[in-house]
Amino acid sequence: AKSRSAFGQSVLGLLGAGDLDEDSWTDIEDTLLVADLGAANASEIVENLRAALVAKGVRTADGARAALREVLVDALHPKMDRAVRALPHEVDGAKQPAVVLVAGVNGTGKTTTTGKLARVLVADGRQVLLGAADTFRAAAADQLQTWADRVGARVVRGKEGADPASVAFDAVKSGAEAGTDAVLVDTAGRLHTKTGLMDELGKVKRVVEKRAKVDEVLLVLDATTGQNGLAQARVFAEVVDVTGIVLTKLDGTAKGGIVFQVQRELGVPVKLVGLGEGPDDLAPFEPTAFVDALLS
Amino acid sequence: MFDTLSDRLTATLQNLRGKGRLSDADIDATAREIRIALLEADVALPVVKEFIAQIKQRAKGAEVHQALNPAQQVIKIVNEELVGILGGETRRLNLAKNPPTVIMLAGLQGAGKTTLAGKLARFLRGQQHTPLLVACDLQRPNAVTQLQVVGERAEVPVFAPHPGVTSDDETVTGDPVAVAKQAIEEANHAQHDIVIVDTAGRLGVDEELMRQAANIRDAVQPDEVLFVVDAMIGQDAVNTAEAFRDGVGFTGVVLTKLDGDARGGAALSVRQVTGQPILFASNGEKLEDFDAFHPDRMASRILGMGDMLSLIEQA
Ligand SMILES: Nc1nc2c(ncn2[C@@H]2O[C@H](COP(=O)(O)OP(=O)(O)OP(=O)(O)O)[C@@H](O)[C@H]2O)c(=O)[nH]1
Ligand SMILES: Nc1nc2c(ncn2[C@@H]2O[C@H](COP(=O)(O)OP(=O)(O)OP(=O)(O)O)[C@@H](O)[C@H]2O)c(=O)[nH]1
Ligand SMILES: [Mg+2]
Ligand SMILES: [Mg+2]
Numbered sequence: 301a302k303s304r305s306a307f308g309q310s311v312l313g314l315l316g317a318g319d320l321d322e323d324s325w326t327d328i329e330d331t332l333l334v335a336d337l338g339a340a341n342a343s344e345i346v347e348n349l350r351a352a353l354v355a356k357g358v359r360t361a362d363g364a365r366a367a368l369r370e371v372l373v374d375a376l377h378p379k380m381d382r383a384v385r386a387l388p389h390e391v392d393g394a395k396q397p398a399v400v401l402v403a404g405v406n407g408t409g410k411t412t413t414t415g416k417l418a419r420v421l422v423a424d425g426r427q428v429l430l431g432a433a434d435t436f437r438a439a440a441a442d443q444l445q446t447w448a449d450r451v452g453a454r455v456v457r458g459k460e461g462a463d464p465a466s467v468a469f470d471a472v473k474s475g476a477e478a479g480t481d482a483v484l485v486d487t488a489g490r491l492h493t494k495t496g497l498m499d500e501l502g503k504v505k506r507v508v509e510k511r512a513k514v515d516e517v518l519l520v521l522d523a524t525t526g527q528n529g530l531a532q533a534r535v536f537a538e539v540v541d542v543t544g545i546v547l548t549k550l551d552g553t554a555k556g557g558i559v560f561q562v563q564r565e566l567g568v569p570v571k572l573v574g575l576g577e578g579p580d581d582l583a584p585f586e587p588t589a590f591v592d593a594l595l596s
Numbered sequence: 597m598f599d600t601l602s603d604r605l606t607a608t609l610q611n612l613r614g615k616g617r618l619s620d621a622d623i624d625a626t627a628r629e630i631r632i633a634l635l636e637a638d639v640a641l642p643v644v645k646e647f648i649a650q651i652k653q654r655a656k657g658a659e660v661h662q663a664l665n666p667a668q669q670v671i672k673i674v675n676e677e678l679v680g681i682l683g684g685e686t687r688r689l690n691l692a693k694n695p696p697t698v699i700m701l702a703g704l705q706g707a708g709k710t711t712l713a714g715k716l717a718r719f720l721r722g723q724q725h726t727p728l729l730v731a732c733d734l735q736r737p738n739a740v741t742q743l744q745v746v747g748e749r750a751e752v753p754v755f756a757p758h759p760g761v762t763s764d765d766e767t768v769t770g771d772p773v774a775v776a777k778q779a780i781e782e783a784n785h786a787q788h789d790i791v792i793v794d795t796a797g798r799l800g801v802d803e804e805l806m807r808q809a810a811n812i813r814d815a816v817q818p819d820e821v822l823f824v825v826d827a828m829i830g831q832d833a834v835n836t837a838e839a840f841r842d843g844v845g846f847t848g849v850v851l852t853k854l855d856g857d858a859r860g861g862a863a864l865s866v867r868q869v870t871g872q873p874i875l876f877a878s879n880g881e882k883l884e885d886f887d888a889f890h891p892d893r894m895a896s897r898i899l900g901m902g903d904m905l906s907l908i909e910q911a
Contacts, residue, residue, distance in 0.1 A: 330641060336830040339635040406853060406881065407706025407826065415737075437881070438710075438745035439738045442762070446737035449763045491856040524704065526638035526830020528858035549705065552799040553839075554832035577705070577736070 318354040320364060328368060335555035335594045336526050345371060345560075369591055375560055376587040380569040384544060385515040386421060388481045397429070397475045398482045399512050401468075403501060403540060404520035405532055406489030409548035409574050411440065413520055414486040415447030416574070416582035422452045426481035431471025432457035433464040433504055434488035444486050451579055454480075464488065464500060465507040472511045483512075492535035502539045518571070520546045523556035533562040542566065547585065548574030555594045600901045601633040601674075605667035618666060623655045626670050637898045639861035640834040643868045650677060675895050681868055683891030689875065690847070692819045695789040696728075696780070700816060702809055702844050703824035704836060705797030708852035710739065712824055712878055713794040714746035715886040720790055721752055728788035730779040731756035732812055733796035734770035738762055743794050750883055753788075755779045772796070772808065776815045791816070800839025809844045821846040822875065825862055827854045833862035834869050841870045851894075852878035855885065863894050 320328075325346065332342035352358075352367045386398045400417070402410045411434070418428045430448050432455055434440035441457040448455045456474050458467035468485045475483035487504060490497035508514055519542040521529050536542050545563070547556050550573045559570050570585040608625045609618075618626070627648050634644045654673050691697045699716065701709040710733070717727045729747045731754060733739035740760035747754035757778060758770030776793055783791045793816060798805035813821060823846040825833065840846055849866055854877050863874055874889040 333635060333641050334831045336638075336832075339632045405828070405856070407708065409706065437742075438749070439742035442738040442741045443736075446761060446763045446766075450737075450766055491853065493855070493857045522706065522826075522828075524826070524829050524832045524836070526828065526858070526861070527636055528638070528828045528856065529830075531857060549799075551801075552704070552832070553801055553835040554830070558830065 318357055319350075320353070324364075331595065332557065335557035336529075337557035337560050338527055338530075341561050345375060348375075365595075369588075369595065372591045372594065373587050375564070376590065377563060377569070378587040380563070382544075382569045382571045382585055384417070384518075384571050386417065386482045386484075387426075389515075391513075395479055396512055397472070397480045398515045399472055399475075399508060400482065400484045400516040400518060401487065401505060401508070401514055401540065402485065402518050402520060402546075403487050403536055403542075404489065405491050405522075408489065408520045408522040408525075409546075410434075410489065410520045411443050411447065411486050412577065413518070413546050413548060413572070413574060413582065414444065414484050415451055416579055417572075418448065418453040418482075418484055419451040419579045420582060421482050427479070428453040429471060429475040429478070429480045429483045430455045431468050431475075431483060431485035433468040433471070433485050435460060435462045435464050435467060436488045440486075440488065447579075453484075465504045468504045469507045469511055472508050476512055492532045498535060498539045501536075505540045515543075517541060517543050518546050519544070519568075520548055521556075521559070521562070523547050523549045524552065524554040525558055527558065529558035530561050530565065533566055533568075537566050537568065542568050544569060544571035546570070546572045546574065550593075551575045551581070556590075557594065601629065601899050602667060602671055602901050604629045604633065605670055606665070609666040609670070618655055618670075620656075622666070623652055626655065627652055630670075630674060633899060634861060634864075637859035637861035637900065638828075638830045638833070638865075639898065640831050640865035640869070642834065643865045646868070647677065647681075647864075671899070671901075675899065678864065678895035678898060679891050682863060682874065682894050687848075687873055687875070690819050691790075696783040696791045697789065697820075698780070698791045698793065698816045698818040699820045699822060700793040700795065700813060700818040700844075701822050701824055702795055702840055702846065703797065704799065704826070704829075705736075707797065707824045707826045708850075708878055709797065709824045710742050710746060710794050711881065711883075712822075712850055712852065712876075712886075713743065713792050714750045714752075714883050715878060716792055716876075717747065717752040718750040718883045719886060720792075721750065725790050726788050727752050727790040727792055728779065728783050728786070729754045730776065730791060730793045731758070731760065732772040732775050732779075732793050734758055734760035734772050734775070735796040736761065739794075739796065746883070753786075755782050773811045773815050776812045780816055793818070800836045800843070806839065806843035813844055818847075820848055822848050822850050823866070823870075823872070824850050824852060825866060827851050827860040827862060828856065828858040829862045833865045837866045837870050841872075846870070846872055848873055848875040850874070850876045850878060851889065855879040859898050859900060860894060861898055864898060 456471035
């Protein structure tokens with residue numbers, strides 16, 4: 301199908317300076333739609349491109365392609381601060397670990413991302429503690445334990461069915477007392493529509509804050525997710541004040557275009573991307589590389 | 597601005613009541629609204645295009661019924677077409693004439709395979725079967741442990757000769773194909789009439805792991821290969837379904853995480869592209885959160901309108 305051919309290679313028919321033929325416009329819109337940008341958002345990007353083509357008096361197919369790339373990169377707000385706040389800080393002269401809370405719907409890659417992030421920090425010479433606040437899913441704490449052993453981090457875990465807030469609190473307390481550099485708290489997957497579970501997540505954060513500041517709340521979104529990703533992001537942001545997005549499973553064929561809407565509406569940047577199941581498959585989010593992959 | 601397709605169509609077609617027939621312009625305007633609704637529901641673009649062409653065809657011939665307003669008339673057509681695609685040939689699990697029946701699960705990472713394995717086991721045990729769960733994911737950390745816990749909850753034995761990746765053993769040494777093979781012997785020996793094989797999550801583009809899945813399939817000769825797909829998946833549903841169809845070949849589909857508010861357009865995409873029936877709907881994390889698939893409910897859900905259809909029934 302035309303829409304699945306590599307966009308970079310597709311022939312853009314120009315109708316003189318500043319406009320394209322109908323097939324080309326359809327091609328461009330289709331490329332955006334199959335990347336999960338959403339219908340409304342895709343037509344907005346197309347409108348922006350129309351304006352850009354006219355403004356620049358674009359005369360070649362290459363020029364049109366470059367303009368599209370630019371419009372897309374701009375839509376990702378390339379200047380946003382994407383640093384992950386995972387380094388310790390001083391409070392009243394005492395060292396406090398950075399506290400990172402990892403949340404999201406079921407199966408997106410939270411535990412894996414927690415492990416990978418620990419790996420990055422350990423490689424930087426940091427001491428890391430993982431809090432196993434998923435006390436619900438079968439073998440969730442074991443899975444985190446294996447990641448901890450793999451990357452050289454310590455784990456604080458509770459019994460199956462224990463209160464996740466108290467496990468998270470214990471982890472942060474233990475990390476602070478031991479002079480740990482970062483405490484990463486893995487939470488159970490929960491659908492944003494389940495108010496009971498979302499309240500529980502809110503409580504995890506509030507209880508942790510009794511002991512230490514939460515520096516970073518990472519929402520883990522799966523790149524295969526379609527338009528529901530926006531609904532997820534809205535609710536999680538409301539409940540725990542998300543400070544960064546992690547977009548996982550970008551190593552597959554999914555493009556992850558939902559993050560355009562998520563970043564814009566929440567004003568929260570995508571900070572990291574997951575590129576596989578291994579410990580080193582985590583990378584910073586780079587708008588231009590992301591757009592190039594989307595258009596390829 | 598408008599929440600549901602019916603609101604949108606009502607606005608588009610508000611001056612039409614009783615005009616007799618939809619004009620071409622009405623049909624185009626209607627098609628645009630339906631297209632947007634389907635895209636918002638994550639129906640894959642090629643499937644949307646095909647579907648819209650079909651709807652246009654039918655709408656052209658359709659009389660605007662006196663009893664219904666034109667918007668409802670169109671919705672009725674759309675709904676019928678959706679149910680037609682989603683429904684055609686719904687069926688139950690294929691059970692083997694000579695037990696054990698082998699059911700293999702496959703899908704992307706995190707789709708809900710292991711949880712589904714437990715749900716199926718519990719469900720089948722409740723029907724006086726004697727299922728055996730088989731741990732063929734030797735790759736995700738503690739996938740085997742997870743299946744063991746799930747098996748305990750379902751009160752169904754788990755065949756797990758290899759522990760997979762755990763804290764004790766970081767490097768994957770187990771061979772899932774060998775485990776699958778042994779599982780059939782074990783089932784024959786211990787008289788299990790159903791074998792449920794849980795496999796590792798894999799991407800469609802991962803050729804090596806797709807080949808492994810095909811090898812597991814060849815080793816156990818499944819009566820059913822179920823493609824497990826997350827209801828929240830977007831446009832990638834088509835690529836993924838095609839990759840699993842070509843890589844392992846599946847005989848049925850299970851849609852998971854339907855307890856959320858995703859519209860689940862993937863159901864339509866996967867059904868349309870592969871022709872395989874959707875057998876079950878998974879709607880929660882607990883083992884009892886599991887149901888047969890209902891095409892009519894799914895159609896209303898994709899259109900984002902639960903009660904509109906009952907209104908039409910009355911009209
Ligand atoms: N291909 C790929 N797989 C990933 C990536 N991140 C995670 N996974 C896989 O996705 C599956 C789910 O990952 P988890 O880390 O367990 O996800 P989770 O969000 O913790 O899941 P729950 O705790 O059950 O909600 C596992 O099979 C992971 O190996 C990624 O970036 N790429
Ligand atoms: N809300 C909800 N969660 C589900 C459903 N099915 C599975 N889950 C959750 O989704 C997450 C992933 O489920 P798993 O069964 O581990 O998925 P998997 O396909 O085996 O994952 P991998 O083996 O890593 O590929 C877990 O948190 C499950 O509890 C469902 O129908 N609804
Ligand atoms: Mg987890
Ligand atoms: Mg699994």
